[in-house]
Amino acid sequence: MEKHRFRFITLLSIALILAIVAPLRAAADDDDDPPSRVARLAFTQGSVSFQPAGTDDWVSPVVNRPMTTGDKLWTDKDSRAELNIGSASLRIGDSTGFSFLNLNDNVTQIQLTEGELRVRVKHLDENETFEIDTPSLAFSVLRSGVYRVNVNENGDATVIRVGSGEGEVTGGGSAYSLHAEEMGTFTGTDQLQADIGDYGRDDDFDRWCADRDRHEDLSVSSRYVSPDVIGYQDLDDYGWWRQTPDYGMVWFPHTTVVGWAPYHYGHWAYIAPWGYTWIDDAPWGFAPFHYGRWVFVNGAWGWIPAPPPPPHVVYVRPVYAPALVAWVGGPHFGVGLNVGWFPLGPREVFVPSYRVSRTYVTNINITNTRVSTTVINNYYTNRNVAEVRYVNREVAGGVTVINHETFVSAGSVSRNVVRIDQREIVRGSVTVATPAIAPERRAVLGTVRVGVRPPAVVISRTVVARTTPPPPRVSFAKEQEFIRSNGGRPPAISEMRNTERVDVRNNVRIAPAAVPRIPQQHVGQNDRSQPTGNHPGNFGGNRENQPGNVGRNDRPQPNGNQQSTFEGNRGNQPGNGGRNERPQPNGNQQGNFEGNRDNQPGNIANNNPGVTDHPAGGDNMGRNGRGFNDRPPSSRPGSNASAAANSQPGGNSQMDQRHQQQLEQLHNRQDQERQQTERRQSDERQKMAQNNPDPAKTQRLNQKQEQQLQHQEQKHDSQQRKLQDKQDKERRKDK
Numbered sequence: 001m002e003k004h005r006f007r008f009i010t011l012l013s014i015a016l017i018l019a020i021v022a023p024l025r026a027a028a029d030d031d032d033d034p035p036s037r038v039a040r041l042a043f044t045q046g047s048v049s050f051q052p053a054g055t056d057d058w059v060s061p062v063v064n065r066p067m068t069t070g071d072k073l074w075t076d077k078d079s080r081a082e083l084n085i086g087s088a089s090l091r092i093g094d095s096t097g098f099s100f101l102n103l104n105d106n107v108t109q110i111q112l113t114e115g116e117l118r119v120r121v122k123h124l125d126e127n128e129t130f131e132i133d134t135p136s137l138a139f140s141v142l143r144s145g146v147y148r149v150n151v152n153e154n155g156d157a158t159v160i161r162v163g164s165g166e167g168e169v170t171g172g173g174s175a176y177s178l179h180a181e182e183m184g185t186f187t188g189t190d191q192l193q194a195d196i197g198d199y200g201r202d203d204d205f206d207r208w209c210a211d212r213d214r215h216e217d218l219s220v221s222s223r224y225v226s227p228d229v230i231g232y233q234d235l236d237d238y239g240w241w242r243q244t245p246d247y248g249m250v251w252f253p254h255t256t257v258v259g260w261a262p263y264h265y266g267h268w269a270y271i272a273p274w275g276y277t278w279i280d281d282a283p284w285g286f287a288p289f290h291y292g293r294w295v296f297v298n299g300a301w302g303w304i305p306a307p308p309p310p311p312h313v314v315y316v317r318p319v320y321a322p323a324l325v326a327w328v329g330g331p332h333f334g335v336g337l338n339v340g341w342f343p344l345g346p347r348e349v350f351v352p353s354y355r356v357s358r359t360y361v362t363n364i365n366i367t368n369t370r371v372s373t374t375v376i377n378n379y380y381t382n383r384n385v386a387e388v389r390y391v392n393r394e395v396a397g398g399v400t401v402i403n404h405e406t407f408v409s410a411g412s413v414s415r416n417v418v419r420i421d422q423r424e425i426v427r428g429s430v431t432v433a434t435p436a437i438a439p440e441r442r443a444v445l446g447t448v449r450v451g452v453r454p455p456a457v458v459i460s461r462t463v464v465a466r467t468t469p470p471p472p473r474v475s476f477a478k479e480q481e482f483i484r485s486n487g488g489r490p491p492a493i494s495e496m497r498n499t500e501r502v503d504v505r506n507n508v509r510i511a512p513a514a515v516p517r518i519p520q521q522h523v524g525q526n527d528r529s530q531p532t533g534n535h536p537g538n539f540g541g542n543r544e545n546q547p548g549n550v551g552r553n554d555r556p557q558p559n560g561n562q563q564s565t566f567e568g569n570r571g572n573q574p575g576n577g578g579r580n581e582r583p584q585p586n587g588n589q590q591g592n593f594e595g596n597r598d599n600q601p602g603n604i605a606n607n608n609p610g611v612t613d614h615p616a617g618g619d620n621m622g623r624n625g626r627g628f629n630d631r632p633p634s635s636r637p638g639s640n641a642s643a644a645a646n647s648q649p650g651g652n653s654q655m656d657q658r659h660q661q662q663l664e665q666l667h668n669r670q671d672q673e674r675q676q677t678e679r680r681q682s683d684e685r686q687k688m689a690q691n692n693p694d695p696a697k698t699q700r701l702n703q704k705q706e707q708q709l710q711h712q713e714q715k716h717d718s719q720q721r722k723l724q725d726k727q728d729k730e731r732r733k734d735k
Contacts, residue, residue, distance in 0.1 A: 032492045033360045034273045035104040036319040038066040039083045039090070040230045040286050046079025046094070049451030052444050053473040054272070060449040064231075064279050064286045066271055066320075070473040072099035074454035075115065080205075082212065086228040086317065087122040088130075089216070091209050095153075097458040101133065101469035101508065105317075109133065109469055111508075113461040116150045118209050121165070122227070131467055134158045136186050137171030138466035138511050145180065148206070155461050157187045161199055169194070170466045175514035184519070189464065194519035218663070218724060220717065223671075224249045225305040226367070228317045231286030232305070236717075238284040242302070243678060243709045245685065245702060247295055247346060250302035253284065261397045262294045262301055262343045263325055265414045268407055269446045270439035271322070272479065275354055275490035276407075278323035279446065281414075290320050293369045294343035296395045298703065304346055306368045319364035324350050326390055327435060328399055330428030338418050339435050340401040340425070345391040346370070353434035355492040390430055399425045407435070409442040436488030444476050465508050655734060659727045666723055670716045677712060681705045 041050075041061055050061035053070025061073070067083065075081050075096045083090040085108060092098055096115025103109070107129045110117070121130060121144045130141040135155040141147060145165015151158050160169065161183045169176040169184065172192030178184050184196045202210075216233040224241060225232040239253040257265075266280040266289075280289050288294070288303040295302055306318040326348070327333075328340035344350055349365055392398045399422075406416040474496065482491045688701055 031494050032355045033357050034354065034493065035068065036317055036363070037086055037103075037105065037228070038068050038230070038320050039071075039085045039100065039103060041065045041067060041073075041081065042084050042231065042234070042286070043080070043082035045081070047076035047452050048079050048081050049074040049076070049453065052271075052446075052476075054476040054479060055441075055444060057445055058451040058453045059445050059447050060451045062279060062446060063283060064266075064281075065269070065446060066277060066279075066290075066322075067100065067103075068271070069100050069103050069470065072097075074098070074452065074458070076452045076454075080208070084230045086230060089120045089212070091118045091120075091205075091212065093117070093205050097454055097461070101465065102467070107131075107467065109465070109467055111463050112149060112151055113463060114151050114153060114155060114458050116148065116205065118146070118148045118205065120146050120209075120213060129467055131465070133463040133465045133508070135461055135463055136189060137169050137192060138464050140168045140170065140466060142166045142168060155457075156189075157185065160184045160186070163199065170511045170514045171464045173512050173514055174517045176517055176519050194517065196519045214724075218720060220713075220720070221251070221305075223667075224251070224308065225287070226291075226308050226318045229287050229291045229306050230320070231284070234284040235287065238282070240710060240713050240717075242706055242713065243674075243681075244297055244302070244706070247297075247302075247304050250295065250297065250304055251288070252300055252302045253282070253288075259397045260301065261395075261400065262303075263289065263323065263341060263413075264400045264417075267410045267412055267446070268323075268443065269410050270443035272473070273354055273490060273493050273496070274322040274352075276322065276434050276439070276443075278325070289323065291318050291324075291368050293324065293346050293348065294392065295346055296392065296398065298706065304369065307370070316363060316367050318367040319360070321350055321352075321364055321368065324368070326393070327431045327433065328393075328401070328425060328428055329431050330424065332401075332420055332424065333428070333435075338401050338403055338420070339407040339437075340399055340420070342390065342392045342395075342399045348388070348390060349432075351432035353432075353436075354490045388430070393430065394426060396422060401425075404437065408437055409440045410446050438480060438483045438488050441476060441480075460507065462507050462509055464511050466511050468510060469508060655730065659730075662723060662727070663720075666719060670719070674712065674716075677708065681708070 041063055044061065044063060048061060049058040050065070051058050051072040051074075053068070053072075058074065067073075073081060073092065073096075075092050075094050075098075077094050079094045081092040081098075083092070085103070088108075090110075093116035096117065097111075097113035098115070098117065099111045099113075101109040101111050106125070106127055108131070109129070110132045112132055112134050117132065119130075119132070119141070121141055124130060124141065124144050132139045132141075132147075132149050134149065134151045136151075136158040139147075139149060139158075139160055143165040146163035147165060147167060148161040148163070149158065150160075160167070160178055162178045162180055164180045166180065167178045169178060169186060169192075171186070172188055172190055174192050174194070176184065176186075176192075176194050176196070178196065181199045182196055183198060183200050184194060186195075187193045219233045219236050220241065221232045221235040225235075235251055239251050241249050241251050244250050253260075263278055263280075265282065266278055266285065268276050269279050271277045278289050280286070287305070291306040293304045295304055309315040323341075324344045325341040326344055328342070332338050333340055346369060348369075349361075350368070351361065352364070399420075400413060401418040401420050402411070402413055402416050403418055405411065406413065479491070479496065482496070483489070684701065684705070688698065693701075
């Protein structure tokens, strides 16, 4: 009898281990690992439409929707949108056709068929590709910086403005370099015609982007969160940070709902290759649900972030997760019944339900919580999931349960909660795998609201690419069949690759081998003369067809005489990056040359706030001195990109530098004050521990210290707001 019992226990243990490890099996080359990052739809204004990859439907998107390869956006007239990819921000103007040709760990490849896109890249790895493909050309970002790309309505002209950084244009067998404070106008496809001049004036879209940048640069949360955690900049407006004895700095959301719990207010969407993905309703609801862990402290839920990289340690980007939860099993749960889950707590291992490598599982855990590799390895060897004590399962209201239909159709969770006795939940089993249930089409679309469909020409327009994108995604109908035949589990990337179409994309044309060219350069901010005398002009997002302007409906002006106001550099000192007066090669032109009066040697004015390029130390971007390694600056004669990144639109570099110094000094004072408070509180806790206090006294001390830290953070926030208001008044006065 004892022999049979031992054999049964052994077989049961093996079965449990296989149940955990089975989703993790992968080929040795890690081909099945999904990307470690996605794009987050962070903001929409007006009429914005979304088409998930593998579908033909255009629907109204929701904020916090993850986007990846194949997804498309259309912003209609007077509409805007913003996306975040790690530390990069993408802001989209109105009447714009946007999509991801590719988005993975090393490649961001964007298709822009019409409209305007402004990109701010804070960090670019040496082996990373960031490419924007338009009907005329492929634009490669070579350095961190700020870039704006516009494609006119006809799709036959592309205007690129480089506020800071450096890029390369490829198309028609030619390649052109663009540097800080330059604007290039490019026309043609088989042969690319180029005209490069000064940067030009900012418009409302630039100023809106600059305001968003400034809000991000002043984020308090950047001190506590890894810089590649998507959505951290939204935490400041909706919660506060508090020091806790056991977990360090924890973020607590401002909530007015009694009994609020994480992963309760939102819905489940199906997004390949991850499968079921949580999309939260809260405007701040991205970072806390795809990174880090949740903990229940003194009657409130708090989020423990994916920590910033320690000094002198090789930086590993935090790995995005579709949802950091564990699932509830038992007699009330299963296919056709109910689905239940709860948030993972500190040091609890997340095990993906999609097929991945062992390295992926290690990285997704160590970059999101302080879980040790030993604990992770136990999940591969001899640890029984039933032996794990999941702390959040025992919290009243921590487990959320809905019916099967709500889960597979992107239904609202909070409106369809199923009440199950807490004692039954605690007694039930826990599984690490997402329920193996095939999704409905609504789970992919995420909404049933029909969005505005973009013009057919915008959808079908061909773009020029330098990097070959992956094949198009298969239709969801075909993927749904595969999921059902796979027992309800997401197919592996390698399995879906075998079913993808092998034909070349009919809307992408790979650029031929390019020869570096030196384009004709022109003076001024309101005139960009073409070799024929035509004037695409100054791109400022204008909608009216003004002479010399490229707006949404712009057409090249007929050959002939143009009158324009040229703004160059007046009183330039030696070494300035400004362009002095030159006669224009074509067409009779009358111009009044006027521009910068106070340029110092080697300076180039810049219109991008909060961005500081450091040739040696990397790109600060206003993140409290915590810079990123960047590519070396251009060696182009006369280029001074590091000086180009220091000034505000319409402001002066001295004021910007003073404001930045004031902000850094304030942060340093606050950090010193915070450290003093933490040391004092640590001494108090040690002193109390030596006196063997009762639990009630310990709890009162903890509550008192938490209140002290909370008041301190509120004071710090107030100080930063006052400083920002003061600086804003100075900027307005200077203008």
